[in-house]
Amino acid sequence: MSGFEQLFAQRLPKLVMFDLDGTLIDSVPDLAAAVDRMLLEMGRPAAGIAAVRQWVGNGAPVLVRRALVGDIEHSSVNEQEAEHGLQIFMRAYGESHERTVVYPGVRDTLRWLQEQGVEMALITNKPERFVGPLLDQMQIGLYFRWVIGGDTLPQKKPDPAALLHVMRLAGVEPDDALFVGDSRSDVQAAKAAGVKCVGLTYGYNHGRPISEELPALVIDDLRALLPVASLQPLS
Secondary structure, three states: OOHHHHHHOOOOOOEEEEOOEOOOEEOHHHHHHHHHHHHHHOOOOOOOHHHHHHHOOOOHHHHHHHHHHOOOOOOOOOHHHHHHHHHHHHHHHHHOOOOOEEOOOHHHHHHHHHHOOOEEEEEOOOOHHHHHHHHHHHOOHHHOOEEEOOOOOOOOOOOOHHHHHHHHHHOOOHHHEEEEEOOHHHHHHHHHHOOEEEEEOOOOOOOOOHHHHOOOEEEOOHHHHOOHHHOOOOO
């Protein structure tokens, strides 16, 4: 039984909202490069990909703060240093996304949903200035009618504001919507918005299994949402 059949019985959702980093794309190599450049410019040792993979998911300002203290708990960071570090990070990250890739199954799933007439939206905590160019570079931007970045609205996930905003724009009730993500922020935002959530096992959840957040469904590949008959050919 496909994921959609498990969650929506004999129908499809009218709206599917997706997270970006850790859900549709693996961006950690580029994020880690920008973090390490920031740290080195500030006279600190580089963090490396493994550490950055644990820290991403709550937006650039939080990532920078975590990198500066070397831990997911970042309340002790100096505010002036954090602001300086954010400026360096934003400049460095904006220069290149050469290491970022689309996860297997993503394009197949987006294409299938488009063919079924399902509306799609992207809701990410990544700063808006990076989102459009990155979607174009990955050649997946054409699938999304609505794109919400981490600074598009005053609130970020896990606040449900962005999900509620998109549902209002789409004219869709929570029972007819789905959110797909990889982190506790995604699951918490979906639950607060009254929307079913699918959690992906391969993403960034601060080193914890996404199943611990109790999404409605946990999958290893986006294609698990689709009917078996639609899975050929794969890309």
